Amino acid sequence: MREQSENAWRDSLPKASYFDKSIELVASFDRLMVTLFSALIAGITVMLLKQEVSLWVGASLLLALVSFSLGIGHTLLHVTFTSKMLLLAETLANNTQLVPNAIEGGEPTPHAFARNQAYAQRSFTSQLVFMMIGISFAAISIVIRLWEYAWRAGVIGLAILVVILVIAAMIITWNKTLRRFQPSTMTPSS
Structure with missing residues (x-):
């Protein structure tokens, strides 16, 4: 009875490749974050160079700039670890040939997959944390300025x-x- 309800549930799902859709979603999010961090870094740099700001506003903006720079670094790490994780998943699931140097000469094992998955999750969390820290420092500088x-x-x-x-x-x-x-x-x- 339980198997019938599970099969009925699976049959009710729309026919789609959820794996491909999740890859597209993660890739679009990473592109958005790279664009957002780049725009924030460029805006703060222009503001620091073109306007006369007080010491406290400048220090707060500089801390926001450092935080956004670390955030873009973690976004690029997320792209790297996610691509390694996907290559390992493809190798483990379908026994395809691993791209050379995909995991720095290691073997495609479930442990390597789990490790890259943990790195990808940690870098994803870090990029959001650095975004919030940078926005907080930018908000502090706006409050001080105005x-x-x-x-x-x-x-x-x-x-x-x-x-x-x-x-x-x-x-x-x-x-x-x-x-x-x-x-x-x-x-x-x-």
């Missing part, structure tokens, strides 16, 4: 948050009060 406007925006944002929390507390209290005073459902006696 402090006379930033503190006002912060106070407005805090006021909006307090209003939202007060409204949520009122709604929760109102719902509890309504539930407390609802008549109980009693069946009429005949």
